[in-house]
Every structure is written in C-alpha cells, then in structure tokens.
Amino acid sequence: MSIPLIDLAKLTSASDAVRQQEIQSLDTACREIGFFYLVNTGLPNSLMQALMREAKRFFNQPQQVKNAIDIKNSANHRGYGNIGEEQLDEVTHADWKETFDMALDYPADHPLVAKYPTMYGPNQNPRDPQTLEVLQDYYVAAFEVAQKLLTAMAQALSLEDDFFTRCFTDHVTVLRMIHYPPRPEAGHDNGAGAHTDYGCVTLLLQDQTGGLQVKNRQGEWVDATPIENALVVNIGDLMQHWTNDEYVSTAHRVRASLPDVHRYSFPFFVEPDYETQVTCVPSCQSADKPAKYQPVLAGDWIQSRFDATYAYREEKH
Known part of the structure; x- marks a missing residue:
C-alpha cells in the first residue's frame, strides 16, 4: 500500500473535468485506505x-x-x-509525548458551556502572546482547508455540497501541538499507541523526523513518510459511522523518537457541532446494505471516546 496524494487545488478547480477526476481519486482513497497526503493546501509555508x-x-x-x-x-x-x-492503545505503555490542546474559546457563561461543559468552554492559553497568535492563525487557516475538503467529500458521496460543512457552526474542532521527546529506554517504543481518530477527518502537519505509521488491509504497518508542506489526512470514526463503513477509519501509531531526537506534529481534529445528528448518509445505504449504526449525536460519540482514553476524565464521571 502506498498512501496516495490528493491535490486540494484540483479538488476546488474551476475546470469541471479536473475537479471530478480528483474527487474520484479522493473517494477511492477514503474507501480503500482512509489515509492520504493533501498537497497544494494553500497554507502559507511561513505559517507552518x-x-x-x-x-x-x-x-x-x-x-x-x-x-x-x-x-x-x-x-x-x-x-x-x-x-x-x-x-491511546489500552494494551501497551502510556504514550511518550506531551501535548497542548485548543479549540474555539467559549466564555464560561455561554449557553453551550452550561449544556455541555465537558466539550465547550474557555481555552487555557499559553502565556506568550506570540505563541497564542500563531496558534490562532493556524487554527483559522487549517479550518478553511478542512471545509474545502469536506465539501469535496460531500460531492464524492453525491450529497449536497454543504452536507458536512453546515454542521460546523459551534464545532468542537481541536488543534493539538505534540512533542515526542527522545524515548527513555529501548523497551519503550510507544510514542502514540495504535488507535483510530474519533471525529470526521484529521489534518496532520508533521515535521521531517518521521515515525507515523498506518496499518494497511493486510495488517502491516506502513510508514507515512513526511512530505514537505503536505498534510497527512485520515478519516475518523464519526465519518466511518456517517458513511456506513464506506469511508474507513484506519488504525495508526507513532513510534517513539530515537535517543536525542525530538519530533513535533500538529493534528487538527475536525469535529462538528455537538448536536450534529450523525445518521447514515443516503448514498451509503441500500436494501442490500442497511445502516449499521444507530443515529448518534456527534458530541456524545466523541465524549465517550475521550472518557476511554484519559484516566483523569474517567475519574470525573
């Protein structure tokens, strides 16, 4: 298995022929692998x-x-x-990484915070204003890329263009910074354990160190080798549910860094409004293939996955 390249400029091309051909390639990647590189994203190199x-x-x-x-x-x-x-992997070691998470910043008195306090609310920001400004700029830019990609995915599935994007008014999309320090001993090779992502899609910016691996259909781990200025995109569990397993959420992991090597990566977890009703899309079900999953609120699903992954959240429930 090789991870395909999808060109965002072609997905949004004014040429119908160019656009349709790339949408077909996107559809194939989502169905067969659940992973692809996204190039020509429009993200400024200076911002990355x-x-x-x-x-x-x-x-x-x-x-x-x-x-x-x-x-x-x-x-x-x-x-x-x-x-x-x-x-992330309930069988192996805890992940050898440190993280920072941010999302839309809702004041404590916002109605959604009162209703869903574990998913909405204020950020805890870095104290350096320059760091915060860069994070906010990247969040906005990456969100624009995500909306273009979700529009193309809707087109690939023969849905209305805004089928997915209209679900992102009060979304819970998360930008994460990750630092994988050098591993402490040879036996601990778990940077991030094998897992699937929870939401719709993930847009990952990674440095040139390498370490991300994707599990192919034969059960083999394949390196997602870094490509300069490209994002690595993968389908999440919520999208797999939405598409009745037509689009596949693929397991992936990160091998711990070698001695003296630091790795940095930036997943952008694209997750819709909490109250998005995720019901099997019409083009992915038929008499021969009925819907496998009960309708679920997007936020309830993501919440349940969080609670299984973080011990401190289990303690609060």
Whole structure:
C-alpha cells in the first residue's frame, strides 16, 4: 500500500473535468485506505514554520510554567498534557509525548458551556502572546482547508455540497501541538499507541523526523513518510459511522523518537457541532446494505471516546 496524494487545488478547480477526476481519486482513497497526503493546501509555508517554532518554544519552557495550564484543571479538555497523560492503545505503555490542546474559546457563561461543559468552554492559553497568535492563525487557516475538503467529500458521496460543512457552526474542532521527546529506554517504543481518530477527518502537519505509521488491509504497518508542506489526512470514526463503513477509519501509531531526537506534529481534529445528528448518509445505504449504526449525536460519540482514553476524565464521571 502506498498512501496516495490528493491535490486540494484540483479538488476546488474551476475546470469541471479536473475537479471530478480528483474527487474520484479522493473517494477511492477514503474507501480503500482512509489515509492520504493533501498537497497544494494553500497554507502559507511561513505559517507552518512559525507553528513549528512556537511549539519548540512552548514545550521548552520550565515544567512549572506548562503545568500552570494543566489539562486536568480544564473541564473541557484544553491546555497542557504531560508525558504519560494519554494512553491511546489500552494494551501497551502510556504514550511518550506531551501535548497542548485548543479549540474555539467559549466564555464560561455561554449557553453551550452550561449544556455541555465537558466539550465547550474557555481555552487555557499559553502565556506568550506570540505563541497564542500563531496558534490562532493556524487554527483559522487549517479550518478553511478542512471545509474545502469536506465539501469535496460531500460531492464524492453525491450529497449536497454543504452536507458536512453546515454542521460546523459551534464545532468542537481541536488543534493539538505534540512533542515526542527522545524515548527513555529501548523497551519503550510507544510514542502514540495504535488507535483510530474519533471525529470526521484529521489534518496532520508533521515535521521531517518521521515515525507515523498506518496499518494497511493486510495488517502491516506502513510508514507515512513526511512530505514537505503536505498534510497527512485520515478519516475518523464519526465519518466511518456517517458513511456506513464506506469511508474507513484506519488504525495508526507513532513510534517513539530515537535517543536525542525530538519530533513535533500538529493534528487538527475536525469535529462538528455537538448536536450534529450523525445518521447514515443516503448514498451509503441500500436494501442490500442497511445502516449499521444507530443515529448518534456527534458530541456524545466523541465524549465517550475521550472518557476511554484519559484516566483523569474517567475519574470525573
């Protein structure tokens, strides 16, 4: 299995022939692999480099500075996560990484915060205004890319263009910075355990270190080798449910960094409004293939996956 390249400029081309051909390639990638590289995204190279720079500065701060915005202090899962806080694979070690999560910033008195306090609310921001500005700029830019991609996916599935994008008014999309420090000993090779993502799609910006691996249909782990300025995109569980398993959410993992090697990556977890009713799309069911999944609120699904992954959230329930 090789991970295909999808060109966002072609997906949004004014030429109907060019656009339709790339939409077909996108559809094939979503059905057969669930992973692809996205090139010509329009994300400025300067912004991607700034995000890398600010991540290094943020994670290089003294531990007590990072702990001041510890994610365990946030009801809605925002802020800094220490090494070992997350265990994506329930069988192996906890993940050897530290993280920072942010999403849309809702004031504590917002009605959605009162209704769904574990998914909406204020961010815990880095104290450096420059870091925060870069994070916010990247969040906005990556969201625009995601909306273009979801429009193309709707077209591939013979749906209305805005079938997915109209579900992103009060969305719970998360931008995460991840630092994988050098692994402590040879036996601990688990940077991020094998898992599938929870939401619609994930747009990943990674540095040139490598380490991301994708599980193919034969059960073999294939390297998702970094490509300069490309995003790695994968289908999430929610999209798999929405499409009745037509679009596949594929397991992936990150091998721990080698001694003296630091790895940085930036997943953008594209997740719709909490109250999005996820029901099998019309083009993915038939008399021969009825809907496999009961309708579910997007937020309820994502919430259940969070609770299974983070010990500190289990303790609060």
